[in-house]
Amino acid sequence: MYSGKANCTELPIILKEYYLCPAYALEFTLGFLGNMVVVLGYPLCLKEWRSTNVYLYNLAMSDIICVCALPRLSYLYANHMGETSSVFCVLNRYILFVNMYSSVLFMALVSLDRYLLLRHPSRNHVLLTPRVAVLASVLTWVFVNIEMTPLLYYAINDNARTNGTMCHDFASLSQSWGLLVYSSGLTLVGYILPLVALFLCTRKIASMLKKQEEAFNQRATSFMKPLRFVQIAAYMFLLFYLPNHVMRNVRILSKLVGGLLECTLAQIEAVYIVTRPMPYANSVINPVFYFLMTDCFRELLLAGRV
Template sequence: MEIDKVLERYYLSPCYGIEFCIGFPGNLLVVLGYIFCLQEWQSCNIYLFNLAVSDLIFLCTLPRLSYLYAKELKETLPGACIVNRYVLHVNLYSSILFMVWLSMDRFLLVKHPTRNNFLLRPRTALIVSGLSWLAVNVEIVPMIALMIQDLQNHNYSRCEDFASLKGDVNPLGYSLGLTMTGYIVPLLGLCVFSYQIAHLLQMQERALQRRTSYKRPLRVVTSAAVMFLVLYTPYHVLRNVRVASQMSWAKLPECTKMYIEAVYILTRPLAFLHSVINPIFYFLMGDKFRQLLISKLRNIARKTQS
């Protein structure tokens, strides 16, 4: 049995299954909590809600992938193939983008505790969220074109991963561009806001001669930057290496290509692990939502017992 088939059955399938079982309840709880518990929405709640919805939709695609890999089956429905890859990559890049806006929101909140900045208004957050969804979809459009061409070349009988697609669009150039615009630039944004929050807190401590009470935003933003750095970097590096190895000018032996693909497969569940970790940030962003959700759950539990 080929090494990629072994990894798909005994590594990808259980990993995707575990990620769904852990991530889906957490994100569903957050989405329902925001809808039924939170009456007054602030800008950060809007960004977090969009992030949770994106994660929830993506996690719903994992059971089918896990089943197909476990049974060593290929995706036979072209529509399902396209939708799955589309949802996967939209989630991949919308997650880090919404985390950037959340970091911006935390920075502005530290700088303007009275929320007098227009970027802290819920209406502004709605506009930014809508533009973010639009931007991510524009980034993914070339990949959809590549997928359709690749499916046509294989008579709609083979659903390939992004790193294995071939078509009129230059796969390597597009992958590098997507890495830059979808990952590196937002990651730099997270790092910049982390530095700005730390610098602002340091200035406040010097001015007030006491420890400030705004340490939580710094911890949240820094943790988000570290999470995406650790989870996304291996995936993007190996994806570009995998795409480059398929180029005619690479002239790599098949054995080397096989090992590159195997290592690339190892990075995929790691990249998608952010959907499991993200709910932690929802509960760290403030006590109000956490208290409302716990109170709601307690009321439901009491009614159930009665």
């Protein structure tokens, strides 16, 4: 018979084994299948690549790499976080977060691309060329990897502290103000700013369509579909990413301030655990955008040729 205190402190352990384990396994299964169709199908069906296709393909690559790191997490949580390889522990964390933050940036690039296409329907803008899109994608990957350099530092130090026997989550890598500063900065630069750019592009597209609708009703209608996709993407990143970022920083802060009851700390950790699979749900849903935004790909897929 457990006391109330024991019950509340055991809640995070129960959630890790019976919530995180199946959640990550399900996200891997669905996300891998959907993104693999895109990764293999785009090169087969697209004869002419446009800037949007380049960004969406990089987004698909990011998603499939991300979900491929989830089975190991599922295994670890099923086995109470017992680690057998310090290298894989650090590498797994690095892969997850590189691809999580690159997804936001690539979707922001897609929204900017849609806005520029509306402004320049003839595609005579330099940023709408595939060559520039490839360059922007390379710079995005470089930027996100630079963002993750401090994460490598904290992960390696945490691994050394536990002698390679435990693989901790982001918020448990260190009990230091430095980790909180890094996590907060990553939230601002890696998530909030790209999300703001995504919403600004959505607002600009909607404003331009409203003006065009008054003068050229038919032309505006042809751009309503990409507008809806960009709007849905923006709200998805807000819905799936925000709770995780808030609770990650709250979790780190709760371990630094001191004076909190064990049950309070456990409850904060439990809420944080609930939010942890949420960002990766985007990788499951994103293939819908590739399917709907690329007419050629959609037609060939429905015809059974991809």
